[in-house]
Amino acid sequence: MLRYGRLEPRPDAPPATGRPLALSAPWFDETELARVREALAGRTSGDGPFCRRVESRLAEMLGVPRVLLTTSCTHALELALLALGIGPGQEVVCPSFTFVSTANAILRVGASPVLADIDETSLGLDPADAERRLSPRTAAILPVHYAGFAAPMDGLLDLALRRDLKVVEDAAQGLGASFRGQPLGALGDAGCFSFHETKNVTCGEGGALALRDRKVAERAEIIREKGTNRAAFLRGEVDKYTWVAEGSSYVLSDVLAAILDAQLDKHERIEARRAEIAARYRQGLRRWAETEGVRLPEQAPDRATNNHIFHLIFPSEAARDAKQRALRARGVMATFHYVPLHSSPFGRTLPGTRGTFPVSERVAGRLLRLPMHPLLEDADVERVIEAVTGRAA
Numbered sequence: 376m377l378r379y380g381r382l383e384p385r386p387d388a389p390p391a392t393g394r395p396l397a398l399s400a401p402w403f404d405e406t407e408l409a410r411v412r413e414a415l416a417g418r419t420s421g422d423g424p425f426c427r428r429v430e431s432r433l434a435e436m437l438g439v440p441r442v443l444l445t446t447s448c449t450h451a452l453e454l455a456l457l458a459l460g461i462g463p464g465q466e467v468v469c470p471s472f473t474f475v476s477t478a479n480a481i482l483r484v485g486a487s488p489v490l491a492d493i494d495e496t497s498l499g500l501d502p503a504d505a506e507r508r509l510s511p512r513t514a515a516i517l518p519v520h521y522a523g524f525a526a527p528m529d530g531l532l533d534l535a536l537r538r539d540l541k542v543v544e545d546a547a548q549g550l551g552a553s554f555r556g557q558p559l560g561a562l563g564d565a566g567c568f569s570f571h572e573t574k575n576v577t578c579g580e581g582g583a584l585a586l587r588d589r590k591v592a593e594r595a596e597i598i599r600e601k602g603t604n605r606a607a608f609l610r611g612e613v614d615k616y617t618w619v620a621e622g623s624s625y626v627l628s629d630v631l632a633a634i635l636d637a638q639l640d641k642h643e644r645i646e647a648r649r650a651e652i653a654a655r656y657r658q659g660l661r662r663w664a665e666t667e668g669v670r671l672p673e674q675a676p677d678r679a680t681n682n683h684i685f686h687l688i689f690p691s692e693a694a695r696d697a698k699q700r701a702l703r704a705r706g707v708m709a710t711f712h713y714v715p716l717h718s719s720p721f722g723r724t725l726p727g728t729r730g731t732f733p734v735s736e737r738v739a740g741r742l743l744r745l746p747m748h749p750l751l752e753d754a755d756v757e758r759v760i761e762a763v764t765g766r767a768a
């Protein structure tokens with residue numbers, strides 16, 4: 376059995392109570408190994424049989440006509456913007472409270488990221504603040520679904536409709552989650568997913584782009600394949616393949632797609648275990664959180680989460696930092712998220728960084744993530760709860 380769920384204690388580490396508990400861990404076993412063997416015996420380059428199979432499984436899950444596997448979510452975001460024709464001279468509004476990839480992708484296609492604040496409840500792009508930051512050059516909004524909770528998509532989709540903007544969803548953390556029954560990543564013009572080691576479904580490094588418009592999907596296929604019509608050639612739609620546009624290489628190897636195929640077989644079990652752990656955290660932490668004024672992740676009946684992250688929001692930065700130190704001392708890996716992009720060394724230099732971001736700053740200063748992955752055992756979860764509430768370990 377491959378089990379990467381636990382960090383081996385460093386020989387020089389101070390004695391912690393029990394073994395260290397990792398923040399996240401992929402669940403790999405013989406299923407992935409068998410599938411990789413199969414891929415190695417066949418085609419190992421991209422757009423092969425496993426790639427096609429995983430793409431159609433994802434398209435069915437999401438209810439979209441076309442999904443393209445990519446080398447990462449960062450690349451899926453780039454590919455989405457390129458296929459939608461977004462580039463130099465245009466602006467894209469995204470949240471400051473996000474991973475750097477969101478803004479990097481906008482820069483990589485030659486457009487300008489304009490940072491906006493998040494909404495306090497969902498921790499996603501705030502529609503009102505996004506609207507305040509629109510200009511005649513704004514071409515798209517790029518909301519992020521943090522932790523597997525939907526951004527306020529009703530307000531954002533309404534804004535996009537009123538102002539004629541494209542919507543690209545950073546659903547890197549959103550596979551399996553939904554908003555009013557609609558899968559995240561299938562609500563806008565394009566949805567981008569990550570299969571990085573830390574995500575719910577993983578192949579180490581990988582991504583996917585979900586598209587609703589077939590014309591945009593055709594453009595994306597060509598850009599993904601170095602600007603050639605190779606995808607159409609492989610389907611037998613054209614008799615030779617050639618250079619038809621400017622492109623790059625965003626194709627995922629079939630070896631990695633084989634790992635994804637195995638992970639999708641397990642998807643329901645992965646989600647079920649995460650849901651059990653989240654439910655136990657809620658139950659075990661509810662009283663403590665009320666007493667301490669700590670906020671647990673929101674639960675809204677119209678937003679089904681995939682429990683990608685279980686986060687606590689403390690009443691102060693000092694309280695958060697103290698708890699993080701206490702957890703680390705007990706071998707519980709708890710970390711915060713993110714340095715808001717507007718306050719990062721590079722983000723500060725961007726012309727699109729203007730105004731204030733009070734919610735992003737408050738949340739980034741007070742948020743703490745607890746270990747969350749399917750290899751946590753019941754005793755591990757109890758240990759985390761005891762460490763958080765300060766009861767004897």
Ligand SMILES: *Cc1c(COP(=O)(O)O)cnc(C)c1O
Nearest residue numbers: 447448449474476547569570571
């Ligand atoms: C993980 C993540 C990404 C980047 O995904 P990669 O596949 O590593 O490129 C982008 N945005 C968000 C919100 C993420 O969590």
